[in-house]
Amino acid sequence: MATAHVEEVKGQLPHYPEKATLEGRNKILAFWLFLGGEAVLFGTLFATFLTLRNQTNGGPTGDELFGLPLTAAATFILLVSSLTSVFAIQALHRHKLESLKLWLIVTVVLGLGFLCLEIYEFYEYMHLENFSMTTSAFSSAFYTLVGFHGAHVLFGIAWIGVLIGQLYTKGLTVVTAPKVYVSAMYWHFIDVVWVFIFTVVYLLGKVG
Amino acid sequence: MDWLTTVDHKKIAILYLLGGGLFFGIGGIEALLIRLQLIKPMNDMLDAQTFNELITMHGTTMIFLGVMPIVFALMNALIPLQIGARDVAFPFLNALGFWTFLFGGILLNLSWVMGGAPDAGWTAYTPLSSSMYSETHGVDFYTVGLQIAGLGTLIGGLNFLATIITMRAPGMSFMRMPMFTWTSFVTSAMILFAFPAITVGLVLLTFDRILGANFFDVAGGGNPVLWQHIFWIFGHPEVYILILPAFGVISEVIPTFSRKRLFGYSSMVFATILIAFLGFMVWAHHMFTTGLGPVANALFSISTMLIAVPTGIKIFNWLFTMWGGQVSFTTPNLFAVGFIPTFTMGGVTGVMLASAPADFQFHDTYFVVAHFHYVIVGGMVFGLFAGLHYWWPKMFGRMLSEPLGKWTFWTFAIGFHMTFFVQHFLGLIGMQRRIVTYLPNQGFDTMNLISTVGAFLMGVGVIIFLVNIIRTSMKPIGVANDPWGDGRTLEWTIPSPPPEYNFKQIPLVRGIDAYWKEKMAGNTEMAPSEPVGPIHMPSPTILPFIMSLGIFIAGLGLMFSGEEFSNSFMSLIFNNWIVCGLGLLITFGCMLLRSLYDDHGWHIEPEELEEEGV
Numbered sequence: 072m073a074t075a076h077v078e079e080v081k082g083q084l085p086h087y088p089e090k091a092t093l094e095g096r097n098k099i100l101a102f103w104l105f106l107g108g109e110a111v112l113f114g115t116l117f118a119t120f121l122t123l124r125n126q127t128n129g130g131p132t133g134d135e136l137f138g139l140p141l142t143a144a145a146t147f148i149l150l151v152s153s154l155t156s157v158f159a160i161q162a163l164h165r166h167k168l169e170s171l172k173l174w175l176i177v178t179v180v181l182g183l184g185f186l187c188l189e190i191y192e193f194y195e196y197m198h199l200e201n202f203s204m205t206t207s208a209f210s211s212a213f214y215t216l217v218g219f220h221g222a223h224v225l226f227g228i229a230w231i232g233v234l235i236g237q238l239y240t241k242g243l244t245v246v247t248a249p250k251v252y253v254s255a256m257y258w259h260f261i262d263v264v265w266v267f268i269f270t271v272v273y274l275l276g277k278v279g
Numbered sequence: 280m281d282w283l284t285t286v287d288h289k290k291i292a293i294l295y296l297l298g299g300g301l302f303f304g305i306g307g308i309e310a311l312l313i314r315l316q317l318i319k320p321m322n323d324m325l326d327a328q329t330f331n332e333l334i335t336m337h338g339t340t341m342i343f344l345g346v347m348p349i350v351f352a353l354m355n356a357l358i359p360l361q362i363g364a365r366d367v368a369f370p371f372l373n374a375l376g377f378w379t380f381l382f383g384g385i386l387l388n389l390s391w392v393m394g395g396a397p398d399a400g401w402t403a404y405t406p407l408s409s410s411m412y413s414e415t416h417g418v419d420f421y422t423v424g425l426q427i428a429g430l431g432t433l434i435g436g437l438n439f440l441a442t443i444i445t446m447r448a449p450g451m452s453f454m455r456m457p458m459f460t461w462t463s464f465v466t467s468a469m470i471l472f473a474f475p476a477i478t479v480g481l482v483l484l485t486f487d488r489i490l491g492a493n494f495f496d497v498a499g500g501g502n503p504v505l506w507q508h509i510f511w512i513f514g515h516p517e518v519y520i521l522i523l524p525a526f527g528v529i530s531e532v533i534p535t536f537s538r539k540r541l542f543g544y545s546s547m548v549f550a551t552i553l554i555a556f557l558g559f560m561v562w563a564h565h566m567f568t569t570g571l572g573p574v575a576n577a578l579f580s581i582s583t584m585l586i587a588v589p590t591g592i593k594i595f596n597w598l599f600t601m602w603g604g605q606v607s608f609t610t611p612n613l614f615a616v617g618f619i620p621t622f623t624m625g626g627v628t629g630v631m632l633a634s635a636p637a638d639f640q641f642h643d644t645y646f647v648v649a650h651f652h653y654v655i656v657g658g659m660v661f662g663l664f665a666g667l668h669y670w671w672p673k674m675f676g677r678m679l680s681e682p683l684g685k686w687t688f689w690t691f692a693i694g695f696h697m698t699f700f701v702q703h704f705l706g707l708i709g710m711q712r713r714i715v716t717y718l719p720n721q722g723f724d725t726m727n728l729i730s731t732v733g734a735f736l737m738g739v740g741v742i743i744f745l746v747n748i749i750r751t752s753m754k755p756i757g758v759a760n761d762p763w764g765d766g767r768t769l770e771w772t773i774p775s776p777p778p779e780y781n782f783k784q785i786p787l788v789r790g791i792d793a794y795w796k797e798k799m800a801g802n803t804e805m806a807p808s809e810p811v812g813p814i815h816m817p818s819p820t821i822l823p824f825i826m827s828l829g830i831f832i833a834g835l836g837l838m839f840s841g842e843e844f845s846n847s848f849m850s851l852i853f854n855n856w857i858v859c860g861l862g863l864l865i866t867f868g869c870m871l872l873r874s875l876y877d878d879h880g881w882h883i884e885p886e887e888l889e890e891e892g893v
Contacts, residue, residue: 101368101369112475112478115475123500123505126493128493207499208493208500208502215482237875
């Protein structure tokens with residue numbers, strides 16, 4: 072079956088398969104709009120965090136909690152995963168199904184790595200530092216902002232995972248290409264959000 | 280079953296109309312109960328708690344579950360027709376948006392029978408809405424129910440944006456779009472940028488109440504004013520989300536029944552965009568008395584008054600459209616013409632309230648109540664009545680009765696002014712809002728009586744409208760494509776009600792008011808832009824319904840996760856998040872199914888098109 076799909080890819084697929092159909096174009100446009108809404112969502116969460124970040128209620132402060140090596144490692148992993156998702160889209164444009172699948176798998180694995188570091192971080196704060204959702208307004212804002220991002224990463228991993236499965240069964244077509252393209256847009260978005268989190272939450276918490 | 284699985288925008292419009300109409304009725308009954316309680320001083324018909332629940336649910340229901348879905352009904356019914364498209368960009372999402380709205384609304388209203396409705400006012404100000412002051416599950420129903428319903432609105436707005444950007448017929452540039460489509464477009468953009476803020480606000484409040492977070496709890500370092508900022512940065516744009524589509528309706532109805540082009544089309548478009556932009560800049564005018572300081576108050580005061588400029592442009596353009604036209608006062612046009620003075624009065628009191636020093640006097644009095652009911656009822660509901668009477672023959676293929684329509688207008692309009700005009704003066708002499716009763720002989724007695732009688736007269740108007748609908752639905756379908764005779768836009772070029780595929784051939788648009796332009800050139804129908812060919816249709820699906828049901832179950836599970844049940848089985852499944860997880864599993868499972876099985880839809884062949892004799 073796999074070879075048949077490769078044949079189809081070489082024979083018929085247009086140059087930009089994600090934009091070949093009206094449905095695909097609609098999907099990409101609507102996803103840009105959706106990301107606009109998501110930007111407002113995270114903007115509101117950031118505003119909440121900035122309002123409450125010094126309201127520690129006698130609990131731990133950001134300066135006491137945060138370890139920059141861990142978060143720097145997480146940042147590095149996530150940024151690399153954005154790069155690998157770019158490689159995946161380049162493979163899509165060159166109609167290289169095998170390399171597309173490979174780069175998507177690398178992206179998902181890096182995403183999982185990031186998520187493991189985040190879970191470890193939360194575990195450490197909650198059990199070693201007694202820093203939970205109910206500790207202070209700062210803790211509530213921290214877990215909500217960073218947790219929302221983490222949930223987005225988790226959703227992205229599940230989503231791209233399903234798409235990898237579809238690429239194995241259906242190959243690269245004008246139906247699957249927009250899905251892959253849109254998921255890569257999503258992945259970049261959560262990366263950008265993380266850059267802001269790293270700056271506003273962790274760096275500002277350490278030095279600000 | 281057909282209705283549970285439909286993805287056709289015209290059927291979803293009817294579903295929105297039914298759902299919105301149902302909640303509009305509930306909200307109306309709540310309003311009448313409030314007015315009955317206030318009919319005389321020291322009335323003890325309702326206790327204070329019930330009164331608080333009624334005012335909260337009246338505001339919440341009317342705004343989120345009443346008028347917005349009816350606006351969505353009109354948008355769904357008309358946007359694809361007005362831009363010459365066969366459906367919206369994402370029919371599946373369209374259905375999903377409706378079902379999440381409905382299940383969210385049902386969840387919110389279940390609060391009446393499941394241990395107490397929300398009682399913290401429709402704005403749910405903290406700390407009044409915190410678990411310390413609102414001990415029942417009422418506010419949980421508010422946060423979770425509105426969250427689910429808001430999801431539907433967001434999905435709908437996104438869908439309309441994509442539809443209008445990508446699916447306009449050939450020749451229909453942005454500056455040739457009908458005004459209703461324009462205002463719907465701008466409204467959808469506002470929804471996209473306003474609703475995520477309330478999403479976050481509701482999440483934070485849910486976390487405070489259910490997980491013990493400290494966002495708004497001063498003892499834990501939180502900040503109650505933060506809620507007001509988040510609420511109003513959504514809530515003020517929401518006012519324009521409501522009123523802009525009504526502006527669109529008026530801009531369609533008045534030219535049709537004046538037999539003239541809309542005066543100043545391009546200034547109307549830019550005024551709409553300007554109103555939307557300014558709508559986001561003025562949220563803190565709801566918070567003058569919160570203590571933001573004179574600088575913030577002055578800035579928000581001035582930016583609020585600026586909105587009067589584009590709104591004034593619109594008012595004068597409507598007047599100039601009628602000037603010198605052959606105006607016929609059909610029911611839709613009565614509502615449209617009635618809209619202009621009532622909405623203007625609401626706008627004028629808006630400028631009064633925008634003056635921060637004056638607002639310190641008006642704040643939390645019936646003057647404010649009168650102001651926003653003049654805008655929302657005198658503007659929004661008049662606009663909706665105009666739109667529903669105008670497009671009813673297009674949506675259902677039957678004309679509403681004109682005499683009954685005129686009775687609706689006069690009873691509703693007179694009742695409206697009786698109810699709310701006197702409330703300005705009640706407010707000015709010091710009657711507070713949200714208070715369950717008042718003492719006799721303070722000058723409040725007579726005006727409150729008049730107000731209550733007026734409210735019932737409005738109720739009579741709505742009942743006459745319902746009678747009109749029922750009588751009309753008995754008649755057979757059979758109105759012409761263009762029943763008003765002066766239709767200007769594309770929806771009047773196709774049969775009433777439109778066939779499932781809307782346009783047999785997508786029309787070619789050659790100017791503003793595309794159909795009118797063809798009529799003026801002596802043509803009876805639009806020039807097609809494509810040959811007759813097979814039409815691709817999306818398949819019906821039950822998934823949107825099940826997905827929304829899943830969210831509904833998850834919402835219930837979330838709300839009762841901390842509840843102490845006497846039944847151990849209930850405790851087991853709720854306290855361990857099993858119900859919540861199950862609901863999410865259903866929803867995500869449906870998403871997975873949707874992703875795995877590609878929906879290729881089906882085709883209507885050209886031969887079938889001929890058979891239907893279109």
